[in-house]
């Protein structure tokens with residue numbers, strides 16, 4: 001399938017990925033993992049919710065964990081350019097007959113909740129409570145020294161359809177993987193903010209949530225996080241890596257939180273902001289796409305993900321399978 005031309009004049013303007021909102025079963029255990037071990041900053045803690053952010057961030061939260069007996073993800077949130085963009089987004093949703101409503105979310109202004117055509121729950125907002133950046137508060141750096149949210153990655157049962165919808169919203173392609181026989185897109189990395197991605201979609205049963213990627217400053221921060229996790233009782237949380245992706249060139253470590261939500265520590269991708277940026281194509285069977293050093297990812301990484309709350313899951317459109325490790 002040929003790539004689409006980029007849409008430089010979308011109906012409303014999204015700035016960047018901003019948060020993921022999850023359910024968690026035991027917030028004390030979640031706090032031990034996300035705050036005490038990984039080094040997230042707790043902006044707000046209540047008996048029912050944990051609002052977390054990275055050290056660099058000036059907005060109140062980039063990960064929200066709400067107490068619930070069921071484990072799922074309730075929304076991925078994007079910041080828009082202005083309040084008026086929220087109204088333009090509502091008009092756009094109405095024109096596409098997409099379910100949408102304005103909802104109340106603590107610590108943020110007007111928030112428009114919608115489902116994309118595949119059922120991915122999305123929230124759009126412009127204003128969020130400001131908090132002090134801890135960028136230069138080095139005495140508070142712990143664990144992986146988490147800096148900021150970078151992206152989310154979701155399973156889509158129809159990556160082509162997800163790609164077409166997000167292109168309509170002004171997202172542009174940085175890299176993608178296609179099956180060798182027919183060129184159908186198996187996974188795609190899409191951005192608004194000018195690095196490799198704000199959101200990526202991978203072929204699979206879905207819609208489901210695959211992971212949230214958190215930016216860290218250096219490879220050394222990820223190696224240090226491995227040492228911390230391995231010696232504080234969290235060794236089983238390390239699912240894949242550390243390693244370097246071919247696609248995106250990022251250095252990575254994938255973790256599973258106490259409820260199974262996947263978080264990636266991520267650094268070392270690159271700039272994509274030029275309007276005539278040419279996307280990079282990878283063959284689905286190229287082992288260096290997954291890991292530049294050649295090691296395949298475990299089966300769990302390809303097959304497991306968090307459900308979106310209340311959202312039915314559909315079988316994937318493509319049957320093509322990437323290379324999977326024998327464990």
Ligand SMILES: [Fe+2]
Nearest residue numbers: 151153213264
């Ligand atoms: Fe990622």
